[in-house]
Amino acid sequence: MNNTKKISGSEAVVKCLIAEGIEIIYGYPGGAIMPVYDELYKYEDQIHHVLTRHEQGATHSAQGFARISGKVGVAIATSGPGATNLVTGLADAQIDSTPMVCITGQVSSNLLGSDAFQETDIVGISTPVTKWNHQVTKASDIPKVLAKAFYIAKSGRPGPVLIDITKDAQFELLDFNYKKVTGIRSYKPIPKLDTTSLDLAADLINKSIKPMIVWGQGVILAEAENEFKKFVEKTGIPAAWTIMGVSAIPTSHPLNVGMVGMHGNYAPNMLTNECDLLIAIGMRFDDRVTGNLDKYAKQAKIIHFEIDPAEIDKNVKVDVSVLGDAKESLSKILPLLKTRTHNSWLVKFKELYDIEYDSVIKDDLFPTKDGLTMGEVLKEINTYTKGNAAIVSDVGQHQMIACRYANFNKSRSNITSGGLGTMGFALPAAIGAKMACPEREVVAVIGDGGFQMTIQELGTIFQSKVPVKIVVLNNSFLGMVRQWQQLFFEKRYASTEMVNPDFTAIAKGYYIKSKKVSKREELSSAVEEMINSKDSFFLEVVVEKEANVFPMIQSGASVSEIRLK
Amino acid sequence: MEKEIKTFTVSIYTENNIGLLNRISAIFQRRHINIESLNSSVSEIEGVYRFTILINVTETQIKKIIGQIDKQIEVIKAYYHNEDDTVYQESCLFKIKSSLLFDDRQIQNIIKDSNARIVTVNKQFFVIEKSGRRKEIDSLYDKLNEYGIMQFVRSGAIAITKEPMNISEILSEFKN
Numbered sequence A: 001m002n003n004t005k006k007i008s009g010s011e012a013v014v015k016c017l018i019a020e021g022i023e024i025i026y027g028y029p030g031g032a033i034m035p036v037y038d039e040l041y042k043y044e045d046q047i048h049h050v051l052t053r054h055e056q057g058a059t060h061s062a063q064g065f066a067r068i069s070g071k072v073g074v075a076i077a078t079s080g081p082g083a084t085n086l087v088t089g090l091a092d093a094q095i096d097s098t099p100m101v102c103i104t105g106q107v108s109s110n111l112l113g114s115d116a117f118q119e120t121d122i123v124g125i126s127t128p129v130t131k132w133n134h135q136v137t138k139a140s141d142i143p144k145v146l147a148k149a150f151y152i153a154k155s156g157r158p159g160p161v162l163i164d165i166t167k168d169a170q171f172e173l174l175d176f177n178y179k180k181v182t183g184i185r186s187y188k189p190i191p192k193l194d195t196t197s198l199d200l201a202a203d204l205i206n207k208s209i210k211p212m213i214v215w216g217q218g219v220i221l222a223e224a225e226n227e228f229k230k231f232v233e234k235t236g237i238p239a240a241w242t243i244m245g246v247s248a249i250p251t252s253h254p255l256n257v258g259m260v261g262m263h264g265n266y267a268p269n270m271l272t273n274e275c276d277l278l279i280a281i282g283m284r285f286d287d288r289v290t291g292n293l294d295k296y297a298k299q300a301k302i303i304h305f306e307i308d309p310a311e312i313d314k315n316v317k318v319d320v321s322v323l324g325d326a327k328e329s330l331s332k333i334l335p336l337l338k339t340r341t342h343n344s345w346l347v348k349f350k351e352l353y354d355i356e357y358d359s360v361i362k363d364d365l366f367p368t369k370d371g372l373t374m375g376e377v378l379k380e381i382n383t384y385t386k387g388n389a390a391i392v393s394d395v396g397q398h399q400m401i402a403c404r405y406a407n408f409n410k411s412r413s414n415i416t417s418g419g420l421g422t423m424g425f426a427l428p429a430a431i432g433a434k435m436a437c438p439e440r441e442v443v444a445v446i447g448d449g450g451f452q453m454t455i456q457e458l459g460t461i462f463q464s465k466v467p468v469k470i471v472v473l474n475n476s477f478l479g480m481v482r483q484w485q486q487l488f489f490e491k492r493y494a495s496t497e498m499v500n501p502d503f504t505a506i507a508k509g510y511y512i513k514s515k516k517v518s519k520r521e522e523l524s525s526a527v528e529e530m531i532n533s534k535d536s537f538f539l540e541v542v543v544e545k546e547a548n549v550f551p552m553i554q555s556g557a558s559v560s561e562i563r564l565k
Numbered sequence B: 001m002e003k004e005i006k007t008f009t010v011s012i013y014t015e016n017n018i019g020l021l022n023r024i025s026a027i028f029q030r031r032h033i034n035i036e037s038l039n040s041s042v043s044e045i046e047g048v049y050r051f052t053i054l055i056n057v058t059e060t061q062i063k064k065i066i067g068q069i070d071k072q073i074e075v076i077k078a079y080y081h082n083e084d085d086t087v088y089q090e091s092c093l094f095k096i097k098s099s100l101l102f103d104d105r106q107i108q109n110i111i112k113d114s115n116a117r118i119v120t121v122n123k124q125f126f127v128i129e130k131s132g133r134r135k136e137i138d139s140l141y142d143k144l145n146e147y148g149i150m151q152f153v154r155s156g157a158i159a160i161t162k163e164p165m166n167i168s169e170i171l172s173e174f175k176n
């Protein structure tokens, strides 16, 4: 008997994580995953498990970890309710292409399908919101399935993977042998670059008179920031970003012309319908970006640099598609491009920016009325972080303000729930981001509504000593919904007013330093104190209750019908 | 042209995986597309399975759907074809009262004319099998229905494409 070599399935799970270079995981224990937790206890010195206060928090922390670092985030939970609590995070990671591996415990294989205690069909439930998922019922399958999971989550267009492991498979013994997966025969993560498409694209770019770039997160996911910067600078083309793309090049870059989409900047939205060439790079023409598709860039030729063939012509029919990894495509097209400038075309952007500045930005950043604006809080954060922080925003008005006004010097610095718009994302995501990059300043910007969706994660911050900075912009409303009610439902504020608790008292309850500001004179020093704090810090800013975010493209309207008030 | 709704045959070559049917059907469900028929079987390549799905959609829709199916990890390749590009067949079974066969000669002619075949006969009932295109099966159904059908079942369509499928090449490409 050489049983000595054999290890249990649960130990194999932990050894797989270690073999993949995972040092931090987020999770919550329970019956069906207890054997894995028992092994985590033994391997404590090699792998740090962070106990979140809810499994949703574990997924968002894993996402924050992945978004800032580019590494795979890992979350782990028990069967039944533990597993179903992962679903929001999986959906969020799926739509925002975030590499994440979730591991769930499951009832023993002999009980599958019997409605056993805490049995849910998590593989069935999570199928539409995962890049891949799989149930393991035999210990010997654990190494190869987990190796596949990490490969799939990270490669090509990244995404979440869920692996469900029955309890008997966790107890069963196996001969452990871990081999990283480097390919799967039915899966082609990166389509082969077609050089004729590069020639066609280069030709259009070289001939264009009023070209415009819209880039998305694809640039960041492909780690193509340098190639992208060279592309922009050589062609001299004004470049606008989607909410997921910002920070790929510094926001201060002279060719950065701002955000496209519903609450984006005036100039890039207006000029989308005036350019003669639209170059989309690593973005997917989401409806929040395009507005009414029938009136989107109809006058322009469109080039689409994209890794996922299913995105080509999905929403917008394009003239040239360059399928491939953005890093490779951009570096290969560079020699084919002429060095150019587009000064008179850039002046157009500047003119429209000035209009937006006068009617929106000035009042957001330098308000003259009494009430504090979300914009001025962001301005103060910029002042004290000097654009070096990662800003983790939740969902709503404050999110749009944060993305519009935050300065970024470094890539992977804007962490927000873009595609799913998950309230409650920011607090746990900030935890993951800070733990992945402890040397970086991480500031969470959250609404009073969204804060209360995952407020329990203050406990994680306290217990795990995560020095994140938390800013709650308190307007005592579900602000973004209230704004729509004001604009489109004749101010019928159905269930959007919030009677809030004393947030600073709650923060104090978790022993987190806190401060509340409601006057302009106090704001700057409070932000300074927060940024200078070595420990976590909670700052509540009472802002104007009924302020609106502009510009705005109403649903159904065209990007060039963007309103300034 | 692209807005016209047509019948397409979707052929999907896959690794055998338990959750795959769920994954594929979810793609149709999300888009409110009714699956007209679905068949799953082994293929010409060992270990590779083949789904044949018939749907009525526009060409624009089918292209997007194929993109979504193709990107599923365990899908080796998904294709779509027009009715003209495939040779396809459905098969069906009818259960009919035996007395009809002996009392009414006409029914024997129907069976002969439609190239159907009697699979089994006993005292109570007999079973007819017919393979062919949907129209032929429908027409046989209408004719037999006049006499009374005890049970009827039709299989999903199976289709062979006229042009070659390069699955083996795709798979061997991977090994290199």
Ligand SMILES: Cc1ncc(C[n+]2csc(CCOP(=O)(O)OP(=O)(O)O)c2C)c(N)n1
Pocket (backbone or CB within 6 Å): A394, A395, A396, A397, A398, A399, A421, A422, A423, A424, A446, A447, A448, A449, A450, A451, A473, A475, A477, A478, A479, A480, A481
């Ligand atoms: C989980 C979830 N539920 C509901 C919504 C719909 N929703 C979008 S924005 C918003 C209001 C957010 O309010 P708050 O967090 O206070 O931020 P504000 O808009 O006031 O800045 C709501 C309810 C959502 N995005 N996510």
